[in-house]
Every structure is written in C-alpha cells, then in structure tokens.
Amino acid sequence: MPIKSVYIFTFIVVFTLKLSSGLNIPETIDVRIFSGNNISEFTFMPTKGRYLICDQNHNKLSEISPLTSLTIKRNQKGFEILQDDSVIFSGKNIVLQGGSFQNSFLIAPSGNHLQARIYDGDIRIRYENNQVNIINAVSLESYVAGTVQSESGFNRHEEFYKVQAIIIRTYALNNLRRHQREGFHVCDLVHCQAYYGKTVNPDIVRAVEHTRGQVVVDNRSALINTVYHANCGGQTVNSEDLWPHAMDYLRSRIDTFCLSMPGAKWEKSISMRELRSFLSQKHKFQPNESQWSQIKELKQNSRIHHLDAQQEVHLRHVRDHFGLRSTFFSVQEQNDTLFLSGRGYGHGVGLCQEGAMKRAEHGHSLREILGFYYQNSRILTLEPEVVF
Ligand SMILES: [Zn+2]
Ligand SMILES: [Zn+2]
Incomplete structure (x- = not known):
C-alpha cells in the first residue's frame, strides 16, 4: 500500500469494540434529522468539501461543489432534485455522499420558519409514508459534539461538558x-x-x-x-x-x-374542575370526600409517586396531562383552584x-x-x- 494511502487510512478511525452486551458499534450513527417537521422542500449546500449525488445503489448521478446548492422538492410519487434549475433526479431514494475527507453541509427548509442547520457527514433522502425523510450518517464523535450543544447549551464549565x-x-x-x-x-x-x-x-x-x-x-x-x-x-x-x-x-x-439553579422551582394553577374531569375520564377515579381533602393538601417534602394514598393515579400521568415541569410538587387549594408549587424540571x-x-x-x-x-x-x- 502506498505511504499516502496509509496516511489517509490512519485517520479513518471507527470503534469496533464489542462490549460484554454484544453491542457492535457502527461506523456511523444514522440520525433522522428534522424528525418533528414534515419538510416538503429544502436547499442542500455543501459548506466543506464536494458531495457526490448517488442513487441507492451508489451509482454516481452528479456531483456538487462547495457553496453551490441543490433544491429537493417533494412531488406526488417521491421527490425531485434540481441542480441549476434542471431536474437531475426524480424518485424515492438518494444518497448525498461526501467526496472528500471531511465534509459538512447546510440544510435550509423552505416555506416555514425553521432555521438552516449545518451537519457533518453524509445524508440519505428517502420518500416513505408520504413524506421526505432525511437521515444524517455522521461519525459518533461528531454526533456527540452536536448533541452536547443541543442538550446543554453554551458557557458551561469544561468538566460539565466532559460529563x-x-x-x-x-x-x-x-x-x-x-x-x-x-x-x-x-x-x-x-x-x-x-x-x-x-x-x-x-x-x-x-x-x-x-x-x-x-x-x-x-x-x-x-x-x-x-x-x-x-x-x-x-x-x-x-x-x-x-x-x-x-x-x-x-x-x-x-x-x-x-x-439555586434556574430549574429548581415552578408554579402552576389548575382548576378543580379540570382535575376532576381528568381523574374521572382518564382514570375512572372519582375520589370521595376524604380522598379529595388528601389531594387538595398534597405535600411533598421528599418525593412520593402517586396523587392519592390508594395509588390509583401515578403522578407522571398528572404531569403529562397538565404539562407540569415535574412530579415533585405540593398543592394548596383556594376557591376551587389548586395552586401547585413544584420543584425541579424533568423526570x-x-x-x-x-x-x-x-x-x-x-x-x-x-x-x-x-x-x-x-x-x-x-x-x-x-x-x-x-x-x-
Ligand atoms: Zn427517537
Ligand atoms: Zn439535582
């Protein structure tokens, strides 16, 4: 093997270790991006390196240079790709594959208020279930870095970012x-x-x-x-x-x-009528008078897990239904309104x-x-x- 190739291959590092659980670690993580959005048209633009446009059998149809763009548009049978105003592909499956050592690209959805985002790696575009799905095949470490930012934000301590x-x-x-x-x-x-x-x-x-x-x-x-x-x-x-x-x-x-952190406390009020209809409709639970007085005076100094002493209703259902920040809350009642004072944010x-x-x-x-x-x-x- 020529020295130059050895040099290149030493940089192609993948994790192949099998853990005791038998897990095989793949070369890339395949992430469905824009999962919560049904996107019918978007622009694709390489920001680093050129990209090859290949069909699902990896046959090259065309290629695209950095900072030039493609438009991907859904149609009745799948989607089409436009390059320089000409349709270069129409079908249901395409791969946009980085043609250089390090590649990144931008996706800008049109017609709605989603911001453009930049990703590393390759993408597969598939038409299925009447929508266009975009899968980003990205190295594990690049996925981890992007996710650290999305999950924990800016200006955090270095040791916290490592955690x-x-x-x-x-x-x-x-x-x-x-x-x-x-x-x-x-x-x-x-x-x-x-x-x-x-x-x-x-x-x-x-x-x-x-x-x-x-x-x-x-x-x-x-x-x-x-x-x-x-x-x-x-x-x-x-x-x-x-x-x-x-x-x-x-x-x-x-x-x-x-x-002392921002998510430590929250407050919310709900009406007795709302709680009563939630308990009877979702849980077939109609508390008697003494059960109601327990609910209206619920106190959590340390965590409990049910709204009522009979354990008919788990607090996670109350949290999900009323969109509460946590299940760690106490209740006070006044004029048929329940005032919830809560602690924490998340499960x-x-x-x-x-x-x-x-x-x-x-x-x-x-x-x-x-x-x-x-x-x-x-x-x-x-x-x-x-x-x-
Ligand atoms: Zn998921
Ligand atoms: Zn904590």
Whole structure:
C-alpha cells in the first residue's frame, strides 16, 4: 500500500469494540434529522468539501461543489432534485455522499420558519409514508459534539461538558436499536437526544476530544442507561418509581447542588374542575370526600409517586396531562383552584444536569459527578482501531 494511502487510512478511525452486551458499534450513527417537521422542500449546500449525488445503489448521478446548492422538492410519487434549475433526479431514494475527507453541509427548509442547520457527514433522502425523510450518517464523535450543544447549551464549565459528552455517547450507543424498524438508529428529538447539527463551540469540541471513546459501564462492563434531566429539585428518582425496571445504578439521591439553579422551582394553577374531569375520564377515579381533602393538601417534602394514598393515579400521568415541569410538587387549594408549587424540571431519574453543572463549578471531577448520579458505575474507554 502506498505511504499516502496509509496516511489517509490512519485517520479513518471507527470503534469496533464489542462490549460484554454484544453491542457492535457502527461506523456511523444514522440520525433522522428534522424528525418533528414534515419538510416538503429544502436547499442542500455543501459548506466543506464536494458531495457526490448517488442513487441507492451508489451509482454516481452528479456531483456538487462547495457553496453551490441543490433544491429537493417533494412531488406526488417521491421527490425531485434540481441542480441549476434542471431536474437531475426524480424518485424515492438518494444518497448525498461526501467526496472528500471531511465534509459538512447546510440544510435550509423552505416555506416555514425553521432555521438552516449545518451537519457533518453524509445524508440519505428517502420518500416513505408520504413524506421526505432525511437521515444524517455522521461519525459518533461528531454526533456527540452536536448533541452536547443541543442538550446543554453554551458557557458551561469544561468538566460539565466532559460529563455530558460521556453520557450522551453512552446513551446513544445504548439506544441504537430504538428506531431499527424505521431504518435509522436515533431521531434528533428529546425522544432520543436533541441534535440540531454540528457545533463549532471550541469548549465543546475540546471536551468531546478529551473524552473520546469514553462511556459509562456497570461492574460487568455493560453500558448503562445514562438517563438525565434538567433539574431534580433536590432529590432524584429511583428508576422503578417511574419505569418498570429497578436499575441498581439509578437510585434516588438527595442533591442540594441544583437548588439555586434556574430549574429548581415552578408554579402552576389548575382548576378543580379540570382535575376532576381528568381523574374521572382518564382514570375512572372519582375520589370521595376524604380522598379529595388528601389531594387538595398534597405535600411533598421528599418525593412520593402517586396523587392519592390508594395509588390509583401515578403522578407522571398528572404531569403529562397538565404539562407540569415535574412530579415533585405540593398543592394548596383556594376557591376551587389548586395552586401547585413544584420543584425541579424533568423526570428526575439519573443525572441532574443543573446539579452536575454546579458540582463542576465547585471543582468536582467528572468521575465524582458520574459516580454520584450513577452509583457503582465506572468509565470505560473504547479503544479505536484502524479499519481499512
Ligand atoms: Zn427517537
Ligand atoms: Zn439535582
């Protein structure tokens, strides 16, 4: 092999390690982008490198240079691609494949208020279920960096960004089968993890690079489910109090670090009539007088999980129905109105992001932070291997 080729191939690094769970780590993560939007027309423009326009059998139809654009338009049978005002493709499947070593592109949806976004890697465009779906095939580390930005924002402590990078990488690898039937790994919504394209934030890029390949595992070296939420309100939740399974690393913990952060408190009022109709229509539950007085005086100094002592209604259903920030709230009644004063933001299981931010600012290491929210877990580095 010529020296030049060796040089190029050493940069094509993919993770091929098999964990004890038998997980095969793919070369790219396939993310359905703009998942929540039914886009019927958009512009595609390479921002770095040229792109090859290929059919589903990887036959090259055309190519496109940086900073020139294509228009992709849905039609009655699929979609068409226009280049310089001529239709160069009409059908249901196309691949826009980077033709250089590093590639990125911009997607600008037309006709609605969505902002343009820039992504690394390739895309596949598919017409299915009467809509145009866009799949971004992107390297794991680039996906992690973009997701750190979408999930945790700007101006965070460097150690917190490292924590986020590790748990986002772990969560992605642990949930690769979530959308298997639909033909991609993860969506770009909070259902999986929010991913709104690449980041150029140098702090995030550095944190991802410093933690490259690092994941959180249990004592059998299996990836753990690194769930996280914005603010626990002072106490995290046992996994079995919200979901079917008890996980020994997802234990309820008292967390005082998030109490001064923006997501620590919330308030909301709902009418008795609204609550009564929710309980009777959705849960066939018509509380008697003493049950009503318990509900109207519900107090949570530490977390409970049901609205009523008989455990007819789980608080997560109340949260979902009324769009509450958390299930960690107390109630006061006045003139047929229930005033809810709540704590925290999110489901409360696993890592509390605002608690972790504060811990990082107080000098806690990423190992201490991960060890607090995911008990008895440890960090494993997936060794990169050169693949030819
Ligand atoms: Zn999803
Ligand atoms: Zn917290």
